[in-house]
Amino acid sequence: MARTDDPGADICSDARRLLTPSEAAARVLATLVPIAGVEPVPLGRARGRILRGAIAAPRSLPPFDHSAVDGYALAFRSAADPAAGFRLVGRVAAGRPRSDEVRPGDAVRIFTGAAIPPGCDAVVMQEHADVVDGVVMPRRSYRAGDNIRLEGEDVPAGADLLPGGTVIDPRHLALLAASGLSHVTVGRRLRVAVLSTGTELRAPGETLSEGAIYDPNRVMLLALLDHPAIKTIDAGIVPDDAAGIAAAIGDAAATADLVITSGGVSVGEEDLVRGSVEAAGGFLTPLKIGMKPGKPLAFGRIGEAFILGLPGNPLAALVGAMIIGRQVVAALAGMAAPALQDLPATAGFERRVTPGRIEFAPALITGRDRDGTIIVETLGRGGSARLMPLAAADGFCVIPADAEKVSPGDRVRFLPMDRLCLFGSA
Ligand SMILES: Nc1nc2c(c(=O)[nH]1)N[C@H]1C(S)=C(S)[C@@H](COP(=O)(O)OP(=O)(O)OC[C@H]3O[C@@H](n4cnc5c(N)ncnc54)[C@H](O)[C@@H]3O)O[C@H]1N2
Numbered sequence: 001m002a003r004t005d006d007p008g009a010d011i012c013s014d015a016r017r018l019l020t021p022s023e024a025a026a027r028v029l030a031t032l033v034p035i036a037g038v039e040p041v042p043l044g045r046a047r048g049r050i051l052r053g054a055i056a057a058p059r060s061l062p063p064f065d066h067s068a069v070d071g072y073a074l075a076f077r078s079a080a081d082p083a084a085g086f087r088l089v090g091r092v093a094a095g096r097p098r099s100d101e102v103r104p105g106d107a108v109r110i111f112t113g114a115a116i117p118p119g120c121d122a123v124v125m126q127e128h129a130d131v132v133d134g135v136v137m138p139r140r141s142y143r144a145g146d147n148i149r150l151e152g153e154d155v156p157a158g159a160d161l162l163p164g165g166t167v168i169d170p171r172h173l174a175l176l177a178a179s180g181l182s183h184v185t186v187g188r189r190l191r192v193a194v195l196s197t198g199t200e201l202r203a204p205g206e207t208l209s210e211g212a213i214y215d216p217n218r219v220m221l222l223a224l225l226d227h228p229a230i231k232t233i234d235a236g237i238v239p240d241d242a243a244g245i246a247a248a249i250g251d252a253a254a255t256a257d258l259v260i261t262s263g264g265v266s267v268g269e270e271d272l273v274r275g276s277v278e279a280a281g282g283f284l285t286p287l288k289i290g291m292k293p294g295k296p297l298a299f300g301r302i303g304e305a306f307i308l309g310l311p312g313n314p315l316a317a318l319v320g321a322m323i324i325g326r327q328v329v330a331a332l333a334g335m336a337a338p339a340l341q342d343l344p345a346t347a348g349f350e351r352r353v354t355p356g357r358i359e360f361a362p363a364l365i366t367g368r369d370r371d372g373t374i375i376v377e378t379l380g381r382g383g384s385a386r387l388m389p390l391a392a393a394d395g396f397c398v399i400p401a402d403a404e405k406v407s408p409g410d411r412v413r414f415l416p417m418d419r420l421c422l423f424g425s426a
């Protein structure tokens with residue numbers, strides 16, 4: 001946690017040097033602990049929710065030894081002369097077990113999923129046996145244990161079914177249901193409020209006055225946060241007025257675990273978010289990150305809530321949310337942030353770049369080179385305020401911070417747009 005005498009000290013950046021995105025994330029994450037509070041939810045509503053602790057298997061899976069095939073269960077090991085065949089004495093099907101012992105050398109007709117009758121220790125598939133005058137004659141060699149699924153071979157009772165931090169997906173639901181659990185205890189939903197700062201901003205549908213623009217950031221950020229483990233709160237637009245911003249952030253912080261703002265985190269005197277947070281009794285530490293876009297970012301606390309201040313330019317806000325915001329949200333919600341799955345790519349473009357900031361440039365996939373690597377072309381040079389290149393892109397071309405020039409054929413990385421979510425798909 002941050003020190004009380006200098007609350008922002010742990011994440012404070014050295015003003016002379018840009019932080020790498022990983023350094024910035026590490027400083028922010030060092031101040032975070034997952035939110036407290038769990039709740040039971042029925043499995044039908046558990047998709048996307050996050051386990052806080054490991055779940056122990058209440059019973060073995062499978063719960064009893066059963067047949068993997070349709071065929072004949074044999075009392076094989078006890079048989080005096082297996083070569084003489086096995087006398088067919090009964091029948092078991094899934095859900096209709098037999099409790100009395102099958103005698104040495106006898107066989108029972110069995111179907112997939114049926115419990116192995118006591119006394120039997122191998123199953124032959126019906127395609128591999130003849131039945132002559134009520135005697136089962138296996139046509140192939142077989143061994144004890146063949147075609148039997150053993151109790152607990154999938155999950156022994158008491159084993160960890162799922163580790164804490166799991167974001168429950170359909171596979172996990174199947175495992176929980178098979179174990180007989182109707183409910184699962186998950187972390188309560190993370191409450192995230194999103195507000196846009198800027199006197200120039202209007203909500204779509206409102207009339208635009210001179211110098212005003214519509215606000216794309218809020219709807220974009222709220223949609224990025226749309227997830228079963230998150231309760232989003234639309235905290236609206238706040239004009240650039242210190243008292244108004246302080247009040248709005250204070251209100252949002254009273255109901256949210258995390259307040260995400262956009263705009264007003266840069267260096268101009270109209271950039272009021274930091275002062276407003278301080279006036280409301282919190283702190284907000286500016287972070288200058290060596291990434292483009294998304295350089296100015298701020299992180300802090302007000303009351304019990306954390307605050308992430310994203311830049312106002314939409315592309316910068318999106319990249320800041322994707323690179324830093326994801327990790328903040330994941331840490332508060334009690335899960336490991338899913339790794340951004342970037343792909344190797346070949347540049348199909350030429351471009352001079354100013355070294356020092358890793359760049360996330362909207363890009364299209366335009367083909368494949370000889371070894372099958374995707375070729376990418378960047379779109380809409382240099383505009384962190386531009387939305388069309390972002391909307392048209394297949395993803396981001398990631399240009400390393402130490403590059404001075406990118407030429408056709410150079411190796412770059414590519415982050416597909418469909419992986420662009422705060423949490424990974426749940
Ligand atoms: N002297 C300097 N000026 C700027 C620097 C710098 O280092 N020194 N950094 C630039 C960079 S990089 C960015 S990114 C922006 C970040 O600015 P702020 O976060 O303070 O945002 P604002 O100044 O409020 O707005 C910047 C720009 O974005 C527009 N905006 C704001 N909110 C929204 C919104 N919700 N939807 C769409 N557009 C929004 C706003 O109208 C401005 O055009 O600072 C640079 N300046």
Ligand code: MOO
Pocket residue numbers: 291292293294295296311313315316384385
């Ligand atoms: O970080 Mo700013 O995002 O380059 O426009």
